[in-house]
Amino acid sequence: MRLATRQYKRYASTAAAARQLNVPINFGTTPLLHKKPDTLTSLPEFSKVGTTKRMNLFQSVNSALQTALRSNPRVLCFGEDVGFGGVFRCTTGLQEEFGDERVFNTPLTEQGIVGAAIGAAAEGMRPVVEIQFADYVFPAFDQIVNEASKFRYREGATGTNLGGLVIRMPCGGVGHGALYHSQSPEALFCHVPGFRVVMPRSPSQAKGLLLSAILESEDPVIFMEPKILYRAAVEEVPDEYYTLPLGKAEVITPGSDLTIISYGRPMYTCAAAIEAAKKNRPDLSVELIDLRSIYPWDRETVLQSVAKTGRAMVVHESMVNFGVGAEIAATIQEKIFMQLQAPVRRIAGWTTHTGLAYEKYILPDVARIYDGIFEMVDY
């Protein structure tokens, strides 16, 4: 069963007037979204892009797919309900423009979708397939873990690889997805080497990263799209072709007291918590890093930052146990233990499934990150 992202009113929250921290993210004013072209094009990674247009996340994914399909005839798009535009509208208009030989519906079979994509990539195509929800990727796990991840290694000197294979999937909580429309299984994909695992935080990031994944990466990519951002996150996005590097983190705001490392949707929660903490303590200086590529990850950027600040907090939605935070924390203490001034802190989903009535207590919220910031800087 599938549902689309939608904002709900009454049942969701009572939005107490007294709230200071756990208020809804203001996507209109968050510093993470470029509401004007010049703030975007002033960034080195975007310095060469031309005109821009205002897009939300599903429109920028759509724009990336359209750009890729236009620029390389070997690019294919398929998956469940992709023909009519997909349940989240990411493939809208693509079948009309590129025909149903290149953009098409598949039967409901995730193992079939990923297996067929592997075969097509092995024969030189660049298939971009959609798994309707990250929660539904598991029938394809054999194809991902035992086939695609090991493909290059198994082929050895033949040199055959799956460059161009991209598995897209919406992920993460939306407030009412419960057990099977909320999961963020990136850690499971990161444990098995062979795939690049990417999660963009915004529309302009998504298009550049997705185009890299489809057209430039010679390794297969799992591309996870935080579905709550499909409509909520709106910003200026370059019209034409551009790419952003895989395996490279981005320092969003520099700081000296604490490094917060996150990716995807919690980036906004972190930014809001930092803003609230600075209201309380104006001289506080927090460095915020978007990992962007979760594996292989940018150890250099993260270690440099933490060596400077001496404190590191990792924030992610999925369960804390055996998660991305565990890997980053372990690496930090292995490499720069002597520079640490506080234990590395993980703020993540609890070790539970995502019960419908409890989601806002399970996923990291502004209050928990805010609390963690002071706990760390005052350690």
Added chain:
Amino acid sequence: MLNPLKANSRVLRRASIRRLAKPSVSVISNPIRSAGSLSQRPNSGFVSFPGALKSSFTSSLKFETPDSYTALPTYRVVDQNGQVVDPSFNADISDEEVVKLYKDMLFISIMDLIMFDAQRQGRISFYMVSAGEEAVSVGTSSVLDREDPVFCQYREQGLFKERGFKTEQFMAQLFANKNDNGRGRNMPIHYGCKPLNIHTVSSPLATQLPQASGAAYALKLQRLQDPSSKPRVAAVFFGEGAASEGDFHAALNIAATRSCPVIFICRNNGFAISTPTLDQYRGDGIASRGIGYGIDTIRIDGNDIWAVREATKKAREMALQDGGKPVLIEAMTYRVSHHSTSDDSFAYRARVEVEDWKRRDNPITRLRKWMEAKGIWDEAKEKEARDSLRKEILKGFSEAEREKKPPIGSMFEDIYEGLTPDLKEQMGQLKEILETYPEEYDVASYEGGVDSLNVPKDN
């Protein structure tokens, strides 16, 4: 699959050496797998390969094409006008029982309208109606034994209702309040009820199918171990879209090879969200898959509750014959609704197509016509039934909406049998946050407030 264990690899090596030495002699000596040891008689007119025991030799080079077979027929008892078309048919239940089934279908259709609107108003988070498919769930339920375990997909509200799921139980689940069997954890319509022997609905498609095969096997073994126990079958529902998942094929194959007493009930409603059956499968529907797996199969008119009942009754008998076997029913319906509250189906199908279907045929009106022809139903009774069901549903609605949510602490429970050290620590951490920042949370709407996060001492 290669097993890396040493002992096994020795066996493997030995077997392959033997095969090399005597290529024409079977190395299989296990008497249980006797099919493998059948040998080919000279001049036999039949193939006796272990994989096809009854295939005759032919000198004609001919591939079978699906088109050379006519589509399986669709069994019906009563037509769109409520007229009986099966001359052998006699209603096997009393008029009162027929009216009860009718009211069960009516209940679901009225609840669907109310809850669909409630979702639109933001009062519940999600909903799925089963409009046009009520006869399949209510009809099958009415001839299964109450003790037959059932695995649902997500459009079988009618089965819950027919088995006795109460209005307040539906509503507790839909509002995820403290009375919900699922402890507020599941999305709306993911009902479950142990006393009614219905497992809780799970969103992933087709996962319930091999589980039903295994459940049926358990029933079969339990009966072998205790012949005085009641013969039971497992029943499992799914849509034609779910039949594309690997789990569907696994389920049929394992049920066939282990002779599991399971009834596979497919609601073929023409759409998997936006995907029409032409993009979903080729060949003669889901029924042809059943035959392919060696399973007794029937296709029925899913809008005809009498056909649903007759076929399921017979299927249940067959499933219990000869120690047990699977049976597949493909019930043809049409999804007159959107897939769910998250879907607008007019983005991919014409409104007129849906309106045509609604006008042409509907399981509820079909039974109503049959009852009217029999003189047991009329406009006055219809109005009275609708009014009282509506009243009952709205009463349950407003009571459930006012109830508190389950205790917050319950989010950490039932992951394991008991709380792990990790979970106990996390309960404490969450409690501290809720107590440090009380204005940031809406703890009062949960039963027991923050105290439900006290770690139980005996745990």
